[in-house]
Amino acid sequence: MRVWVSGARGKLGAExxxxxxxxxxxxTAADLTGDAPVDLxxxxxxxxxxxxxxxxxxxAAIPTPEAIDPAxxxxxxxxxxFNAMEEAWKLGxxxxxxxxxxxxYGPAWSxxxxxxxSAPVDEQTQLQYVDPYALSKDFLERTGEMYARRGMQVxxxxxxxxxTPAEVREFVAEAPPAANASNLWGYVDLGEAARACLLALxxxxxxxxxxxLLITAEDTGSRRPTAELLAEHAPATTVTRPLPGTTSVxxxxxxxxxxxxxxxxxxxxx
Ligand SMILES: NC(=O)c1ccc[n+]([C@@H]2O[C@H](COP(=O)([O-])OP(=O)(O)OC[C@H]3O[C@@H](n4cnc5c(N)ncnc54)[C@H](O)[C@@H]3O)[C@@H](O)[C@H]2O)c1
Numbered sequence: 001m002r003v004w005v006s007g008a009r010g011k012l013g014a015e016x017x018x019x020x021x022x023x024x025x026x027x028t029a030a031d032l033t034g035d036a037p038v039d040l041x042x043x044x045x046x047x048x049x050x051x052x053x054x055x056x057x058x059x060a061a062i063p064t065p066e067a068i069d070p071a072x073x074x075x076x077x078x079x080x081x082f083n084a085m086e087e088a089w090k091l092g093x094x095x096x097x098x099x100x101x102x103x104x105y106g107p108a109w110s111x112x113x114x115x116x117x118s119a120p121v122d123e124q125t126q127l128q129y130v131d132p133y134a135l136s137k138d139f140l141e142r143t144g145e146m147y148a149r150r151g152m153q154v155x156x157x158x159x160x161x162x163x164t165p166a167e168v169r170e171f172v173a174e175a176p177p178a179a180n181a182s183n184l185w186g187y188v189d190l191g192e193a194a195r196a197c198l199l200a201l202x203x204x205x206x207x208x209x210x211x212x213l214l215i216t217a218e219d220t221g222s223r224r225p226t227a228e229l230l231a232e233h234a235p236a237t238t239v240t241r242p243l244p245g246t247t248s249v250x251x252x253x254x255x256x257x258x259x260x261x262x263x264x265x266x267x268x269x270x
Contacts, residue, residue, distance in 0.1 A: 001201065002026040004053035004093075006040055006084055007060030009033050012099060012162055015194040016057050023198060028053055031060065040080035046087045055095035057197050058084045065109050065133035077136030078143075085147050093152075097200045098144050100156040100212065102250070103134045107182045115236035116184060120243065122251040123158075123212055141212055148210030155200035155259070160186040160216040160250060162193050165267035172221025173267075181233035184249040185220035192217070192263045199259040208258055216250035217263045 003020050007013035008029030017027050030038035030049045038049045040060050050056070061077050062068055068076075081098070088096060105121060106129040107114045117126065129135065144154035161183060163171065168187050172180055196215045204211075220226055226243040243249060255261040 002028065002052055002054045003201065004028045004030060004050050004056045004088075006030045006038075006056070006058045006080070007099070010059060010063070011190065012159075012193055012197075013057075013059040015190050016059060016197045019191075019194045019198055020057075040083050041076065043083045043087055046083045047091070050087050050091055050093065053088075053091070053093055055097075055201050056084060056088050056093060057097045057099075057201070059099045060084070061099065061136075062133075065131060070132040074132050074136050077133070078139045081136075081140045081143050085143050089147055089150065089152060095201055095203070096144065096147070096152055096154045097197050098140050098154065098156045100141055100158045101134070101137045102158050102160045102183070102186070102214065102216065103131075104129055104137050104141070104158060106130060106134065109133050110182070114182075116234060116249075118238045118240055119184070119230060119234070119249045120241065120251040121184070121214070121249055123214055123254055145210050152209075153204060154210050156210075156212045157193075157196055157200060157215045158212060159193050160188045160214075162190050163187045163221070163267075164190050168221040168267040173223055177222060177224065177229055177233055180221070181229075184234070185222045185226070185229055186216050186248055186250050187221045187267075188216050188263065189266060192261075196255065196259070196261045199261050202259065204258070211254075211258055213255040213258065213261075214250055214252050215255060215261070215263075216248055216252055217265050218248050218252070219246045219265050219268070220248055221267065222246060
């Protein structure tokens with residue numbers, strides 16, 4: 001397969017390119033930075049770099065709302081997605097994987113205190129975001145859904161915080177639990193996130209033409225039991241089934257049953 005990867009010089013995109021190449025695919029790397037920059041804000045630039053591709057993995061984005069004006073964030077994240085999908089469609093490309101985010105649920109970047117309504121969280125959990133980054137990811141999912149209605153196979157992967165094992169230790173395990181209550185102590189290993197992108201490229205039955213999939217580790221990044229963390233730091237969250245040990249609050253059963261992805265956790269031993 002010839003796969004076009006946007007955001008190819010970023011954290012996730014670079015790992016996706018590495019895994020695609022290792023699996024024998026041909027990769028076209030598109031990024032704003034590097035020797036041959038491609039600006040996804042410019043449709044002509046996107047079209048030129050996409051020519052000849054069979055599929056796209058769209059990772060380019062402003063990945064956090066922390067240091068950018070909200071209007072710029074929304075403009076950039078929506079238009080880069082639209083240009084990638086529109087130009088891919090026009091060139092006859094019919095397979096797309098889009099980097100969405102667990103931020104869509106709301107609490108992660110909320111400027112106000114926003115409790116998670118229930119646990120575990122899955123793709124049926126209500127979206128209640130109040131921030132522009134999540135809004136831009138909802139646009140990404142809706143754009144994907146629109147092209148899927150036209151006939152494209154689209155997978156929007158709702159990644160949790162993408163971390164290496166060392167980063168899980170530093171940012172979650174060693175941090176005070178209150179610091180990560182808004183993301184329920186979740187993470188996804190960088191290599192596992194990229195592997196989900198590769199699996200999502202495989203052709204599927206029409207019934208699954210558009211999928212949104214949660215992509216999160218099966219355990220938390222904490223050493224403390226999940227039930228204890230929830231009781232202490234998320235008392236307003238209704239726990240609907242037992243979460244033994246350090247089980248993740250995020251249920252990725254749909255990713256397992258549709259694209260065969262399960263997270264092989266490594267941070268505790270890696
Ligand atoms: N990092 C996380 O924890 C996380 C979690 C959930 C979802 N995501 C999503 O995953 C994707 C990848 O995130 P990341 O952490 O690798 O981010 P990153 O910032 O490391 O990489 C993003 C890349 O996109 C490129 N880019 C930005 N605007 C562009 C444009 N106009 N044209 C071309 N390239 C452009 C940047 O140059 C950069 O190399 C993003 O869509 C992000 O929203 C990330």
